[in-house]
Amino acid sequence: MSLPANGKIRVALVGCGSIGRTHTAVILEQPELELAALIDPVPAAREALLEFIAGRAKPEAYDSIAAALAADREAIDLFVLATPSGLHISGALEVLNAGKHVVIEKPLDVDLTQAQQIEAAARQAADKGVLATVISQHRFDPASQAVAQAVEQGELGRLTSAIASVSWWRSQSYYDSGDWRGTWAMDGGGALMNQGVHTVDLLLWFLGKPVQVTGHTGLLAHQDIEVEDTAAAVISFESGALAVLHATTAAYPGLSAAVQVMGSHGSARIDTDQLAYFHATAEQSEDARMGVQGDWNLADERIAGFPAEAAQVADPTVYPVGHSRQYRDVIRAITQGAPPAVTVSDAVNALACVRAVYLSATLGKTINFDDVLAGKYNDIEVRVS
Template structure:
């Protein structure tokens, strides 16, 4: 029987690269064979971490081209700053390597669309690509989605999604790309809130129109927003509010609530906090289990590779989430609602969204 062990290159050896490396190190069907980072110290630190976990020593490279040319790579995990994701992923796909991209897909829709086309071409040759949105694999979120699909909440009417976190000035100063448009692509919504945006779309469907206001409420040294509120309408006729902030000291909770004519549910900090369905007034919450994390999504990705099928989360899913975030920034900039499809299809690509981040009233 052929060896099906995936040989993984981790591209970007910082905080999130360590998460991917730890997840891979726990799998019997994968080995980290390559570490890619322009910072030798970051590579060495991650190599030492893998050695402590009992893993064989990976080869270290300065750039992805060298790693792809060196062989011993079948899957590439992109863990670099957000603005570099799409270009690196496309490079890996062109080399016929499976790709896992840390959220968000990228910060520019033009690059994301190009990657979407590359991912479709690669899929025709059995090459899998996926974007990390691990909260779709949380047991509580999965139960909510199953209830929605089965019609157990009746007609969906509304939803609320909130990410109320705190990030210090030191956090933003800790890396030159943080809080910049070029590499971070946005602030509280793009970086911290994109997972919640993804869940909102998973539950409610594709948006129709979006209106928003984004501000820098507390962190004036950054380029991007630290607080944003938006309203969205969806194709199913429902509406939602979306809120994200990194200016909520000392840090609050993440919540997604879904409401319908026969029930609803609330997921709080990745756990199912309330569940009513089938017209029953009493809370029917059960122990849905802990969050799935990166492990659960990697399980899905590896199953897709083994079965030559699409993973649960594709590049196109991530494009929708990125387009939603972009639509929020555009709506804040133009100070009027924008249509989601116009953003998705590039009609607002020339808008400078950095003009849309206001300051709170003095």
Template structure:
């Protein structure tokens, strides 16, 4: 690797579960290097720093002042993301933001403005866009092989114990966590839904907290989204489904259908004529093994981050390439803002018990 292509040096900000995962991903890449970690809790920063032999800090500003650090990975409470990203971009640092982008569209719009003016790059983690199953379905949608998209179902039925929410004062709070099962656990599946179906225009939703104490956010929500194409989608997200099942996305069109279950393509049929289909059970119409013969059979999407596939590393590869080539990463601030706008519209609809229009990327500053 030439000097011009030497590894980019990152600091991980936030040393919790997902921060530790980012540290492992960065360390495992030949084109990136972990240089520092940051956490306001000294013991958390010291423990992770000792594991990788890097410097520990308790204040983001100390890292941003270092000229030898190229970028930061923000793994902090969701409500801090946009503000910290703005500080990093103004310091000339590239920024990786863990999902969600933030909990507030005004903060997201402010970040978008700063990012558009900055010479540094920014991306928001949406690693499942890089899953092989997602890539197959995205290609089928873009090529028209599924025909006109008519409907979809995005369901994340997981379980999170009371101790999960009690493990951090910010968890399960509207101000810092942004919400519950939708914005934290279901956001990736909702992001894929939007990426595949296009621009959403309106949502009707209901939400409740049914299995946990002390939360001011939902542990269960359902919604119906209408897209500008006319397609309709159902969203179901819960952390009250013991013991937890799968994250599942179904996409249906006039010429084909696809089902992704825990990141695996479990059903795929494309290129039909739209004529009468075989009767159910009257023939094998599943082409999944043909279009994606070798699939990961590792832990499900409900597992701890450290047990998941290499999708985070694939997103880092995309981001590092974008930095070196001066191009946009696959997941931009604008893309992440669109997903955030949908989730916040779901919350608004559930709170007011009315259909709510979903703001366009232009109106949200994306």
């Protein structure tokens, strides 16, 4: 795929809503990117975003991906899907079949079978040098990078357990603000799917492949929605590690998202994207063997090796900085012809884990992760337990 004379990667944003604005702000901060097109079937949405970027870019406006491709197929290199989750399947397949790079906002899709269709298409496209990735911006946080490196290098010893929790609040007006919010068809789930999927991704990144999942869900603080506002699960992993997973949008007025990883030679805690605790040692001290807590928090020392300057940030109140870091990876992958750091298969596994929690809650039994990937429960319609 050739780039224009100015060397910029030409980007089409699909979906001009709130998350589309997030992507737009990030795209405009990257010198290697050019916002070439805005795509949305709702004219008012396109016009509002055009007003938001006035003076910074002059993209063409279209009502569909097909219209943009028909107008000038060579004018776009990369499509960014910021549409409702239930529309990701159609957009991703259309873009990949056209031989164009694609970035898909999380979750990959609301349906695991459809997500696996995207995965198959992405593998075929990769053979032709076409990139497909899914937004998982918290993998690029310095705290996450520090913990992932420690896990990979065995600094924490044998991983024994983890606690992953998203304790947020969403008002009833949040769910009432769009007909698609809080629905299985378009949201794909509630607190775990919509708010917690990034934390699920980090949990799997650190601990590896799940084996069994036992979960419960509830709708406890909201009404007139189909999905859960609270979920809790216990997950076992191939390594033998055990994890507790929790997600809620019923924690007024809103607390934090945190992942705590514990091992035989060290432990780490990420809270609100910051490294709150880190300690690893090659040899346990006598105090440690007796369970005596010393002043062992080396978080500041460890995080110093993962500076935030890698991200280009103009105004962190406009968009999450992790998106900017992930876009740097996308640019690297496209320009170097290399795989992205986050693959579609990574996103499939996170989605399958969420699906396993929902299946366990619906069926009232422990679910084997491999059975979910293999489609054993494809005909089961999940519900809040």
